[in-house]
Amino acid sequence: MKRNTETLMAIRALTKYYSRIAKQIGDQFGLNPMETNIISFLENNPGLDTASDIIELRGFSKAAVSEGIDALAQKGMLVRNEDEADKRLVHLQLTAASRPVGKALRDSRRRFSDRCFAGFSEAERRQYLELTDRILDNLLERA
Numbered sequence: 001m002k003r004n005t006e007t008l009m010a011i012r013a014l015t016k017y018y019s020r021i022a023k024q025i026g027d028q029f030g031l032n033p034m035e036t037n038i039i040s041f042l043e044n045n046p047g048l049d050t051a052s053d054i055i056e057l058r059g060f061s062k063a064a065v066s067e068g069i070d071a072l073a074q075k076g077m078l079v080r081n082e083d084e085a086d087k088r089l090v091h092l093q094l095t096a097a098s099r100p101v102g103k104a105l106r107d108s109r110r111r112f113s114d115r116c117f118a119g120f121s122e123a124e125r126r127q128y129l130e131l132t133d134r135i136l137d138n139l140l141e142r143a
Helices: 002-029 033-044 051-058 062-074 096-116 122-142
Strands: 078-082 090-094
Touching: 002 033, 002 096, 033 051, 033 062, 033 078, 033 090, 033 096, 051 062, 062 078, 090 096
Parallel strands: none
Antiparallel strands: 078 090
């Protein structure tokens, strides 16, 4: 039982730490957390570039994602492109104006990863990632 609690506490600590970093970046660039999350998602997931992708994979509400997309479009950080084959589908594309935010997010992810894996050898780091992938596969397979 104690191990389960420790695992949940570790997950929560990771989430809170990363959220705090993302908020700092958002504050730096005048973005709310949803806007920062949208930029981060689009930066990290090439080929997954629709509002539905963000909603499905991140678990955000449709309304919040829609508002975030509208705000980013108004700020010139994102454009919407209608799909050629399916006019109902709208692809989201980050613009040059979002690049400083993307760079700050990448840098923060690197620092976050460096902090998480401080004192780990490269082999231990790879092993952790492999084991985490297996755990996720198990959870997704049985969900």
